[in-house]
Amino acid sequence: GENVEQHPSTLSVQEGDSAVIKCTYSDSASNYFPWYKQELGKGPQLIIDIRSNVGEKKDQRIAVTLNKTAKHFSLHITETQPEDSAVYFCAASRSSNYQLIWGAGTKLIIKP
Amino acid sequence: DTAVSQTPKYLVTQMGNDKSIKCEQNLGHDTMYWYKQDSKKFLKIMFSYNNKELIINETVPNRFSPKSPDKAHLNLHINSLELGDSAVYFCASGGATNEKLFFGSGTQLSVL
Numbered sequence: 001g002e003n004v005e006q007h008p009s010t011l012s013v014q015e016g017d018s019a020v021i022k023c024t025y026s027d028s029a030s031n032y033f034p035w036y037k038q039e040l041g042k043g044p045q046l047i048i049d050i051r052s053n054v055g056e057k058k059d060q061r062i063a064v065t066l067n068k069t070a071k072h073f074s075l076h077i078t079e080t081q082p083e084d085s086a087v088y089f090c091a092a093s094r095s096s097n098y099q100l101i102w103g104a105g106t107k108l109i110i111k112p
Numbered sequence: 113d114t115a116v117s118q119t120p121k122y123l124v125t126q127m128g129n130d131k132s133i134k135c136e137q138n139l140g141h142d143t144m145y146w147y148k149q150d151s152k153k154f155l156k157i158m159f160s161y162n163n164k165e166l167i168i169n170e171t172v173p174n175r176f177s178p179k180s181p182d183k184a185h186l187n188l189h190i191n192s193l194e195l196g197d198s199a200v201y202f203c204a205s206g207g208a209t210n211e212k213l214f215f216g217s218g219t220q221l222s223v224l
Contacts, residue, residue, distance in 0.1 A: 032211050034211065034212065036213075038153075041217070041218075042217050042218070043116075043202050043204070043215030043216050043217050043218050044155070044202075044213075044215050045215065046212050046213070046214075049211070049212070087153050089155065093211060095209070098206075098209055098211055099157075099160075099168065100157075100211075100213070102154075102155045104152075104153075104154055105153045105154065105155070107153070
């Protein structure tokens with residue numbers, strides 16, 4: 001069946017540095033790719049998403065890139081801050097059923 | 113106002129008991145979900161309801177029974193609780209395309 005692989009499982013970066021989380025999807029019909037952030041004790045929250053007709057999308061310090069040929073997409077966080085510490089999930093879906101296939105999550109640790 | 117609210121936040125109970133978790137959304141969404149998050153943070157969809165009708169029912173023991181009295185509510189009833197049911201359960205709701213999900217803050221279930 002369809003799956004989404006996410007790497008790394010844990011990422012530790014120095015405050016102020018950049019962080020990159022990568023996901024690979026198997027279903028070539030996938031056309032929607034969201035990223036969710038889950039802070040401790042809370043539910044996941046959508047932070048950015050991208051559709052297959054776009055290669056890159058930015059929102060302040062976060063950006064997502066998509067390579068449809070290679071079937072992978074990445075989350076980039078620049079100038080990391082302590083509040084960026086959380087678990088990040090990627091997901092993929094196709095417009096025919098809108099069912100999200102989730103990555104396993106990446107725990108991002110920002111070191112002061 | 114909280115968009116997706118679920119109660120209780122914490123639930124500690126003995127094996128063999130029956131318990132319920134309630135969820136309500138005030139976003140006017142047609143679709144609601146239950147997800148299970150295990151200790152490794154993996155998110156697994158359990159059920160999806162669209163306008164009070166079940167549309168996704170993943171491989172979940174029939175001890176788990178969702179109930180949707182109206183499209184703003186989706187409750188989860190669990191019979192004969194087992195140790196392996198210990199996890200965090202998240203309710204979520206989705207808009208017209210169900211792509212962007214809004215999650216509740218989770219219910220941490222501990223079965224002793």
